[in-house]
Structures are given as C-alpha cells and as structure tokens.
Amino acid sequence: AQRVTQPEKLLSVFKGAPVELKCNYSYSGSPELFWYVQYSRQRLQLLLRHISRESIKGFTADLNKGETSFHLKKPFAQEEDSAMYYCAFLIKAAGNKLTFGGGTRVLVKP
Amino acid sequence: DGGITQSPKYLFRKEGQNVTLSCEQNLNHDAMYWYRQDPGQGLRLIYYSQIVNDFQKGDIAEGYSVSREKKESFPLTVTSAQKNPTAFYLCASSISRGWYNEQFFGPGTRLTVL
Numbered sequence: 599a600q601r602v603t604q605p606e607k608l609l610s611v612f613k614g615a616p617v618e619l620k621c622n623y624s625y626s627g628s629p630e631l632f633w634y635v636q637y638s639r640q641r642l643q644l645l646l647r648h649i650s651r652e653s654i655k656g657f658t659a660d661l662n663k664g665e666t667s668f669h670l671k672k673p674f675a676q677e678e679d680s681a682m683y684y685c686a687f688l689i690k691a692a693g694n695k696l697t698f699g700g701g702t703r704v705l706v707k708p
Numbered sequence: 709d710g711g712i713t714q715s716p717k718y719l720f721r722k723e724g725q726n727v728t729l730s731c732e733q734n735l736n737h738d739a740m741y742w743y744r745q746d747p748g749q750g751l752r753l754i755y756y757s758q759i760v761n762d763f764q765k766g767d768i769a770e771g772y773s774v775s776r777e778k779k780e781s782f783p784l785t786v787t788s789a790q791k792n793p794t795a796f797y798l799c800a801s802s803i804s805r806g807w808y809n810e811q812f813f814g815p816g817t818r819l820t821v822l
Contacts, residue, residue: 607748630809642751642798642813684750694739694758694804695766696811698750 600625602685602699610705611675619670619702621659621685629687631668632696633659636682645670645683655679675706711735714799714814721786721793721821729784729817731799739804740782741811744768745796754797757782786819794821 601624611617623629631648646654648661648668659670668685685699712733721727733740739758743751753766757776771790776782782801786793796818802811 602750604750641815644810647810686751688809690804690809694802694809695753695756696741696751698743698752700748700750 600629600687600689600697602687602697604683604685604699604702606702607700608703608705610707612707613677614674616671616673617675617679617704617706619683619685619704621668621670621699623666623668623685623687625666625687625689627689628663629689631659631661632686632688633657633668633670634684634686634698636684638681642684675704677706677708680704680706712799712801712812712814714797714817716817717815719817719819721819723821724788726785726787727819729786729797729799729819731782731784731814732780733782733801733812733814734780735801735803735812736779737801737803737812738779739802740776741800741802742766742772742774742782742784743798743800745798745816751798754784793819795819 603622633645635645636642657672684701686696688696715730741756742754745751752768754772755774757763760779763776773785798816799814800811
C-alpha cells in the first residue's frame with residue numbers, strides 16, 4: 599500500500615540548532631514528494647517540492663530513492679519555524695491525489 | 709489569503725443530523741479535494757473531483773457525500789452514517805501544469821457533534 603511515514607510526532611530543538619524531520623514513503627514507482635507546513639492560525643501551505651530542488655526559508659529536502667526517504671533539514675532552526683510539518687507524495691496516475699504522513703510538530707525553544 | 713473559502717468556521721451538530729460544509733474557490737482550478745485532519749493521523753482524503761460533474765471516493769468516504777455542479781464549488785455533506793464526524797475538515801483545490809502540481813488549502817471547518 600502507498601504510505602507516508604513520519605516517525606516523530608514532536609521535535610523540540612533550541613534556536614540555532616539543526617533540525618531534521620524524517621519522512622519515508624512506500625511506493626515502487628517515482629512519486630512527486632512535497633513538504634507542507636501549517637503555522638499557528640494559518641492555512642496549510644506548500645513549503646517545498648522535491649522536483650524543484652529548492653531551498654525555502656533555509657529548509658532543504660533530498661529525495662533518496664534507495665532509502666525511499668525525503669527528510670527535511672535546516673541547519674539553524676529559528677523560533678518562527680515552530681509549526682506542524684507534513685510530508686506528502688503525489689501520484690499523477692492516481693488522479694493527482696496527495697497522500698500525507700501523520701505530521702511532525704516542531705517546537706523551537708529560545 | 710483568499711482564493712479558497714470554507715464556511716462556517718465552526719459547526720455544531722446533534723447526533724443523527726446531516727450537515728453540509730461549504731467550499732468555494734475563485735482560482736479557476738479544475739480539481740478540488742476534501743480532507744479530514746485528526747491529531748496524529750495527518751490528513752486523510754475523503755473525496756476528490758477532477759472536473760465538474762465528476763468525483764471519486766478517497767480513502768475514507770464512508771458516511772460522506774459530495775457534489776460538483778459548478779467548477780467553483782465542492783460542498784461536503786457529513787451524514788448521520790459517519791460514525792465519528794467530530795474533526796477538522798480541509799478543502800483544497802489544485803493546479804496541474806505539466807510537471808507543476810500544487811494544492812491550495814482553505815482555512816478549514818471544525819465540526820463538533822454534540
């Protein structure tokens with residue numbers, strides 16, 4: 599079955615420390631992978647997508663097809679990074695449906 | 709913000725009642741989606757529609773129904789058959805142009821069954 603796993607429900611780090619959110623997926627093909635973020639009292643929004651190979655707000659994520667992972671990393675966490683983060687993958691052949699992981703709450707302490 | 713609106717923000721329902729959640733978008737997107745968000749479970753797809761007058765069941769469609777009579781609107785009805793309807797409901801629409809795919813989300817409706 600197609601699935602996205604985010605093993606950490608909560609990550610608590612100090613400001614300036616590195617943060618890594620883990621995401622593993624199960625799919626035999628080549629999905630498109632995304633990270634979505636939900637800040638307090640804001641809408642869920644796209645943070646970055648693997649196909650763009652971009653860095654957004656200091657975050658990067660590398661697709662590792664061998665390990666079927668798409669971990670999100672930031673070398674120096676900021677307080678404004680505190681939010682809920684969701685990893686998701688999309689399969690075009692399945693009507694562009696997104697499958698989400700359970701989410702990781704990041705708390706950056708001052 | 710803007711583009712996708714959901715109403716109401718909060719909704720209370722008595723057991724045994726059907727209730728309809730509104731979702732409207734003015735982004736001219738063809739595809740629209742309904743998700744349910746529960747703590748620790750992420751977002752789960754209820755129904756989606758790729759085009760007007762067509763929709764498909766998602767992963768947890770039981771106890772829900774939808775319609776797509778207009779491109780801009782995709783209302784979700786939570787029926788009395790839904791065993792655990794108290795949740796946060798998110799609507800989304802998406803654009804797909806070649807390699808580019810992105811879903812845009814509404815602000816959500818929190819449904820509480822009393």
